Amino acid sequence: MSVKTDWKPTIVAFCCNWCSYAGADLSGTNRLQYPANVKIIRIPCSCRLNPMFVLRAFQRGADGVILCGCHPGDCHYTTGNYYARRRMTLLFSMLDYLGIERDRTRVEWVSAAEGAKFAATMNEFVATVTALGENRRLEDLRCKA
Amino acid sequence: MQGVKQKALELLTGGKADRVLGWRRGETFYDPTPGVFASAEEVERDFVFDAFCGANLSKYLIALDRAEGVTAVFLKPCDSYSLVQLIKEHRIHREKVYIVGVACEGMCGYDALMKAGIEGVLSFEEEGDALKVHTLYGDTVIARKDALLSKCEHCKSKRIVTYDELLGEQGDEVADSGRFDEVARLEKMTPEDRFAFWQNELSRCIRCNACRNVCPACSCEKCVFDNPDSGIRNKAAADSFEENMFHIIRAFHVASRCTDCGECTRVCPQRIPLHLLNRKFIKDINELYGEYQAGADFDTRPALLNFQTGDCEPSIVHVRGGERA
Numbered sequence: 466m467s468v469k470t471d472w473k474p475t476i477v478a479f480c481c482n483w484c485s486y487a488g489a490d491l492s493g494t495n496r497l498q499y500p501a502n503v504k505i506i507r508i509p510c511s512c513r514l515n516p517m518f519v520l521r522a523f524q525r526g527a528d529g530v531i532l533c534g535c536h537p538g539d540c541h542y543t544t545g546n547y548y549a550r551r552r553m554t555l556l557f558s559m560l561d562y563l564g565i566e567r568d569r570t571r572v573e574w575v576s577a578a579e580g581a582k583f584a585a586t587m588n589e590f591v592a593t594v595t596a597l598g599e600n601r602r603l604e605d606l607r608c609k610a
Numbered sequence: 611m612q613g614v615k616q617k618a619l620e621l622l623t624g625g626k627a628d629r630v631l632g633w634r635r636g637e638t639f640y641d642p643t644p645g646v647f648a649s650a651e652e653v654e655r656d657f658v659f660d661a662f663c664g665a666n667l668s669k670y671l672i673a674l675d676r677a678e679g680v681t682a683v684f685l686k687p688c689d690s691y692s693l694v695q696l697i698k699e700h701r702i703h704r705e706k707v708y709i710v711g712v713a714c715e716g717m718c719g720y721d722a723l724m725k726a727g728i729e730g731v732l733s734f735e736e737e738g739d740a741l742k743v744h745t746l747y748g749d750t751v752i753a754r755k756d757a758l759l760s761k762c763e764h765c766k767s768k769r770i771v772t773y774d775e776l777l778g779e780q781g782d783e784v785a786d787s788g789r790f791d792e793v794a795r796l797e798k799m800t801p802e803d804r805f806a807f808w809q810n811e812l813s814r815c816i817r818c819n820a821c822r823n824v825c826p827a828c829s830c831e832k833c834v835f836d837n838p839d840s841g842i843r844n845k846a847a848a849d850s851f852e853e854n855m856f857h858i859i860r861a862f863h864v865a866s867r868c869t870d871c872g873e874c875t876r877v878c879p880q881r882i883p884l885h886l887l888n889r890k891f892i893k894d895i896n897e898l899y900g901e902y903q904a905g906a907d908f909d910t911r912p913a914l915l916n917f918q919t920g921d922c923e924p925s926i927v928h929v930r931g932g933e934r935a
């Protein structure tokens with residue numbers, strides 16, 4: 466695979482408003498670094514993540530998609546993340562079954578107080594996806610410049 | 611089975627039902643079509659029930675639920691799972707249907723005849739365990755078990771989940787249907803080979819939507835795929851993304867509600883093995899969240915409408931994936 470050394474993946478991070486979105490904020494105010502190619506999309510709860518959003522992100526050019534939500538048991542709406550957890554498990558498994566690299570998708574629970582975890586998770590995920598290279602199997606050529 | 615047509619007549623004339631949902635003669639011998647019969651004359655003229663009546667009638671009851679009175683319906687075992695699932699989802703009122711359960715030994719399909727090299731078929735007769743087929747080139751006989759629809763080759767159950775009366779004997783669940791064997795085989799392949807396999811299959815899709823339209827679990831009034839902004843309304847000539855999107859979402863949105871009735875695969879004009887997508891979800895659900903069969907009863911919750919605090923994390927996909935790589 467010809468991965469140019471200066472190539473940077475596009476990462477879409479769906480973050481729950483009540484926890485990881487605030488966690489991202491905290492990592493910013495603490496001046497913890499995470500790559501600028503992580504695009505955060507705020508959602509009201511992890512269970513707002515329609516599986517279609519994940520696919521759509523890949524279609525529009527994402528190389529990796531990560532969902533961050535409140536820790537199980539801490540969902541602002543009590544049980545949203547439990548449902549999200551099952552959905553994402555089955556969705557990721559299906560992507561794997563279709564032969565799409567399983568390292569392009571991830572779920573991480575990050576609380577509002579875990580600014581450092583947020584930054585570390587993003588750094589790690591960016592490194593993993595960088596190693597994988599560009600998303601070819603779930604791309605839409607019509608959406609590429 | 612002759613008794614079915616007789617029963618349809620009896621239900622209409624006896625006033626047990628205001629209409630009967632059954633199968634109507636199709637254009638050819640192998641495609642009897644679902645049909646609604648309001649009078650005994652219509653039944654006499656058009657009603658059929660034979661080895662090629664594979665179509666699952668449950669979905670049509672959604673629309674008929676709004677009609678006055680009671681609809682009588684004939685359900686084979688696997689069709690009864692679909693109906694129970696729909697009743698569970700409040701799409702159909704149980705009291706508005708009169709269910710005649712019909713025992714089933716597997717339904718036949720044209721594909722199997724072609725595979726057996728039988729061409730130019732004009733008509734057929736059922737003779738015990740065999741079909742006597744009249745063709746342009748003379749008569750030939752094929753065992754019923756060799757003429758099955760692909761969905762009937764791995765039948766999961768001969769049990770009719772709910773009924774008001776039965777034609778034939780009640781059956782049992784099939785313990786060793788082998789319906790996940792093919793999924794397991796795919797799981798063992800490398801991601802590259804799987805990707806190639808699915809590209810080959812899905813790239814044939816012409817987006818006719820037959821799989822969506824026939825599915826009893828797929829019965830929203832408005833479908834995301836009909837949204838002009840969805841960008842996936844048409845067959846994409848140049849891009850595989852649409853195919854992946856359509857098929858992942860089609861299978862995902864019926865995950866844990868799909869009864870594995872096999873209708874999607876039966877109707878696909880491109881012979882895409884859609885059941886391998888559905889069964890992947892069913893297999894995962896069984897393995898990760900405990901055995902679950904949609905439509906098998908009236909009260910258990912589908913896996914995706916349920917959770918346990920101790921459920922596995924999505925990273926299990928990596929763990930399991932790692933083992934088989």
Ligand code: SF4
Nearest residue numbers: 825868871872873874
């Ligand atoms: S997805 Fe296919 S097998 Fe499942 S309920 Fe729908 S038509 Fe039947």
Ligand code: SF4
Nearest residue numbers: 815816818819821878
């Ligand atoms: S029935 Fe077959 S060809 Fe038609 S949309 Fe479904 S998968 Fe595609």
Ligand code: FES
Nearest residue numbers: 481510511540541
């Ligand atoms: S509110 Fe954060 S996951 Fe539900």
